[in-house]
Amino acid sequence: MVSQSLIEFKGTKDGLIIKIKEHQDFQNIKSALIAQFEKAGNFFTGAKLLDIECPYINEEERLELKTLVMEKYDLSFIEVVEEPKDQIFDGLKEGMTKFHNGTLRSGQVLFYEGNLVIFGDVNPGAVVKANGNIIVLGSLRGIAHAGANGNIQAIVSAHVLNPTQLRIADIIARSPDEKIPDSVNPEVAKVKNKSVYVESNYNKGKKKGER
Amino acid sequence: MGKVIVITSGKGGVGKTTATANIGTALAKLGKKVVVVDADIGLRNLDVVLGLENRIVYDIVDVVEGVCRLRQALIKDKKHPGLHLLPAAQTKDKNAIALEQMKTLIDELKEHFDYVVIDCPAGIEQGFKNAIVGADEAIVVSTPEVSAVRDADRIIGLLEAAEIHDPKLIINRLRYDMVKRGDMMNTEDMLDILAIDLLGVVPDDENIVISTNRGDPVVNQDESFAGTSFRNIARRIDGEDVPFEEYKVENGIMERLRSFFKINSN
Numbered sequence: 519m520v521s522q523s524l525i526e527f528k529g530t531k532d533g534l535i536i537k538i539k540e541h542q543d544f545q546n547i548k549s550a551l552i553a554q555f556e557k558a559g560n561f562f563t564g565a566k567l568l569d570i571e572c573p574y575i576n577e578e579e580r581l582e583l584k585t586l587v588m589e590k591y592d593l594s595f596i597e598v599v600e601e602p603k604d605q606i607f608d609g610l611k612e613g614m615t616k617f618h619n620g621t622l623r624s625g626q627v628l629f630y631e632g633n634l635v636i637f638g639d640v641n642p643g644a645v646v647k648a649n650g651n652i653i654v655l656g657s658l659r660g661i662a663h664a665g666a667n668g669n670i671q672a673i674v675s676a677h678v679l680n681p682t683q684l685r686i687a688d689i690i691a692r693s694p695d696e697k698i699p700d701s702v703n704p705e706v707a708k709v710k711n712k713s714v715y716v717e718s719n720y721n722k723g724k725k726k727g728e729r
Numbered sequence: 730m731g732k733v734i735v736i737t738s739g740k741g742g743v744g745k746t747t748a749t750a751n752i753g754t755a756l757a758k759l760g761k762k763v764v765v766v767d768a769d770i771g772l773r774n775l776d777v778v779l780g781l782e783n784r785i786v787y788d789i790v791d792v793v794e795g796v797c798r799l800r801q802a803l804i805k806d807k808k809h810p811g812l813h814l815l816p817a818a819q820t821k822d823k824n825a826i827a828l829e830q831m832k833t834l835i836d837e838l839k840e841h842f843d844y845v846v847i848d849c850p851a852g853i854e855q856g857f858k859n860a861i862v863g864a865d866e867a868i869v870v871s872t873p874e875v876s877a878v879r880d881a882d883r884i885i886g887l888l889e890a891a892e893i894h895d896p897k898l899i900i901n902r903l904r905y906d907m908v909k910r911g912d913m914m915n916t917e918d919m920l921d922i923l924a925i926d927l928l929g930v931v932p933d934d935e936n937i938v939i940s941t942n943r944g945d946p947v948v949n950q951d952e953s954f955a956g957t958s959f960r961n962i963a964r965r966i967d968g969e970d971v972p973f974e975e976y977k978v979e980n981g982i983m984e985r986l987r988s989f990f991k992i993n994s995n
């Protein structure tokens with residue numbers, strides 16, 4: 519006789535999770551599961567099955583169990599798109615950083631989960647995307663998306679900051695339609711009051727000194 | 730139900746994108762609801778020529794893949810409220826869209842617009858096939874060069890094979906002074922080989938380069954020759970009977986005309 523505690527049902531707001539806690543023969547697991555469902559009667563009918571958690575069975579067996587409970591006991595299975603609850607990147611001051619050597623040309627995309635430093639230019643049509651800050655030691659003329667998974671504190675900085683489009687978190691700013699002269703000093707773009715502002719790197723240093 | 734027109738050429742660099750931008754804009758000037766579609770995935774240009782590059786958030790591949798809705802990807806023109814752009818993706822390639830997907834997309838656009846103008850990529854591969862799949866009519870652009878005419882001829886054959894009949898010809902970048910000297914193929918030579926109806930002749934005009942770099946189609950300039958040609962082409966597409974423009978050439982009168990207009994505008 520298979521012990522009761524082999525199978526545990528867990529309800530979450532997204533659906534039902536079936537946990538198989540002990541290492542057992544697959545057939546045993548299967549019959550235990552059937553037994554549990556038989557005992558419960560109509561209780562689970564129409565419930566949404568989220569997952570079967572068991573480290574001891576392989577994918578095929580997992581699928582077999584899923585189809586079994588779905589067909590026999592009328593559960594609907596909801597496919598959860600693997601969305602690893604994206605934690606907003608918080609290493610803006612100190613954290614994972616990638617250094618990229620070289621120019622990004624039209625059509626090229628560079629993404630990194632942390633901060634991104636580019637030694638080179640970002641040409642129009644190229645996209646740089648990072649969950650943290652983006653620093654371009656060169657000209658930024660393409661599209662830059664900093665704080666890509668939601669950190670609105672992220673900044674974009676470049677020696678020549680003249681992007682087609684700037685995105686920080688979910689805020690999008692586009693370049694003005696009139697031609698603007700390239701700045702002489704490096705500039706920083708950041709979000710204030712839900713809009714993207716561009717300021718010179720130099721003044722910022724001075725202000726600090728004044729305080 | 731709108732009309733779907735594909736602008737194609739076979740050869741690259743003969744002015745498909747310029748023609749698309751200008752015809753689209755000119756049709757919008759006539760008060761039509763127009764969408765120009767950039768089918769050149771991976772090498773998009775139409776957005777740049779229209780000056781709308783900085784507005785692109787979603788593109789045609791995003792629409793097809795269901796990342797966004799069609800409306801979200803459509804970009805409204807700066808000057809003409811009736812003109813919209815569906816941009817291509819720059820970071821993908823031509824195989825990102827399948828024929829059926831393109832067909833569905835174009836059919837949907839057709840319901841909302843009077844004209845759907847598709848900018849076809851150069852070549853005869855997947856990109857070309859995608860561009861023509863939903864088209865009702867075709868416009869073939871060619872310059873007065875043997876190589877361009879050869880490619881245009883091939884394209885006309887392929888269009889016929891794809892059941893798109895009676896394509897129209899636009900001769901682009903014609904230099905009347907050179908034709909007069911006998912150094913360039915003339916309109917008759919080209920029509921002789923290609924044997925299709927002529928839709929218009931666009932003279933070689935430096936305003937095209939200026940307007941392309943500025944992201945402002947040349948049809949927006951009243952005084953330019955190329956702009957006039959494209960405006961007339963649009964009127965012909967719309968069913969009007971517009972006589973072909975004639976430019977008399979006598980010892981570089983193009984230059985003289987140009988200076989005449991300059992004096993006038995002062």
